Amino acid sequence: MKNFSVLIGGKAGSGIDTAALIIAKLFNQLGYNIYIYRDYPSVIRGGHTFAIIRASIDKISAHEDKVDFILALNQDTMDRHQNFIKDTTKIIYDADSLKTEGIAVFLQKVLKEMQAPRVMRNSIMIGAFAKIVGIDLEIVKDVFKKRFTKDKDTNLKVATRGYEDAKEVIKIEKASDNKKPIITGNDAVSLGFLNAGIDSYISYPMTPSSAILHFLAKIAHKFNLKVLHPESEISAIIMALGFAAAGKKVATGTSGGGYCLMTEGISFAAMAELPVVVVLGQRPGPATGLPTYSGQSELNFALYSAHGEFSRFVVAPADPEEAYYWSSVALNMAWKYQIPSIILTDKALAEGVYSFDKPTQKEIKEFKPTLWDKKDSYKRYKFTENGVSPLAFYSDKNAVIKINSYEHDEFGVTTEDAKLSEKMQEKRVGKEKYLKKDLEDFDCVNVYGNKDSKDAILCWGSNKGVCIEAAEKLNLKVIHPIVMHPFPEKQFKEAMKNVKTLISVELNVTGQLANLIKSYGFKVDKQINKYDGRPFTVEELIQRIKKVK
Missing domain, CATH: 3.40.920.10 (Pyruvate-ferredoxin oxidoreductase, PFOR, domain III)
Structure with a gap:
């Protein structure tokens, strides 16, 4: 067998x-x-x-x-x-x-x-x-x-x-000598954080992200981590911002309902330019919905949540290898650009159990941020070419550090000056150009199956595995974007070469990824959507594809 x-x-x-x-x-x-x-x-x-x-x-x-x-x-x-x-x-x-x-x-x-x-x-x-x-x-x-x-x-x-x-009825033979680690998606996210040098994890439990809190709490003593379980999601995000302001690399995790409560904190992080990572584990909503089942209904929420306009990094890994790798990247990007990073998982990935292969991409090492050189008075929001200001932390007695959710000048002092407000808005939004350029060195869109096929499946997140199996049986191409924002247009355009028919496969009602790529000028010909909380089986997806082709 x-x-x-x-x-x-x-x-x-x-x-x-x-x-x-x-x-x-x-x-x-x-x-x-x-x-x-x-x-x-x-x-x-x-x-x-x-x-x-x-x-x-x-x-x-x-x-x-x-x-x-x-x-x-x-x-x-x-x-x-x-x-x-x-x-x-x-x-x-x-x-x-x-x-x-x-x-x-x-x-x-x-x-x-x-x-x-x-x-x-x-x-x-x-x-x-x-x-x-x-x-x-x-x-x-x-x-x-x-x-x-x-x-x-x-x-x-x-x-x-x-x-x-009992008696032997059938013999399952040995397949190989390769005994791979078995882990969940949540385990992989946790390990990715550790790889990128996380100092703290602060979270209020909410399925399907709760196990990250449990995993890191169990090993906190081995890695000198601060792992905290506060009284609410609001407390979790605000405490995380405090840790970031003190120079601690921090993440939090939740699901849709908890993320609702965090959105003002996300906006605060953007204005105050505080690096923070949020794991947003998707499950079907609205409201409590199906709390122990899976879905992909929070892509729009991750892309557009929190008031105001600002740079953010949004990534949606598909399996433990990607969860490990891109969680490291998300933490690094948050600190490199002093922005919120959002990792979109779902219940199928977060709590599913997989054999784990170490990622084959380039090794991700902990990012060390640029620090204040102490030559002049410290400007927390100093204007620079790429919009990223040098950092100093509260332990530095020579720095006056002002973290402000109001519009502010370079020192962090509140301002309502028109020209300065405009310049600060451009500083925060302008980081995205450099982030997007940075991401060109990463495989933000992957292609599987028959790469020469003119018929392709578009998928994201945990749908990748079932789409690849279906595509291999139907001789189709699979296009799988991982980074959702800033959207990797160049890589996606390259993946779409020679594709005549694009079929999107998503676990939501409205086809959120399909709508996203349409906004960049790409065409989706057919949509397959499933929204009962259960992932596709291989045979089910094959039949659904045959019906729309």
């Missing part, structure tokens, strides 16, 4: 995500590339949750509409997921909780005999599954030992018992 999928389902709060990750790590030990799609309700306990673990010899970042195995821990899993079943699907089920056809595993019986808690049903099921697909017991033990610190021995015992009670 070169490509296969496993669906595991059960009650929310019963450890389905942990079980999915363990299964992924078993396949990882066999050298497969991994992708996990997570689906869960907005409740702490109760309701139904499931995960699809896909393994392939090829790089993947999307799931398919049929699975090869279903691990059913309750009746809901069978009742809800009939659509994932094909003729060859093997169903492995808890015979003590449901009745169906397939391979029975007696989870309650094992728990009772071994006096183990109910939450360990997953461990028994994983052990049984490993035996059924021919994975060596030593691999299972190794994965369990690395995964569990609490109740390690008991989990290992019940998993071994599940393994011993």
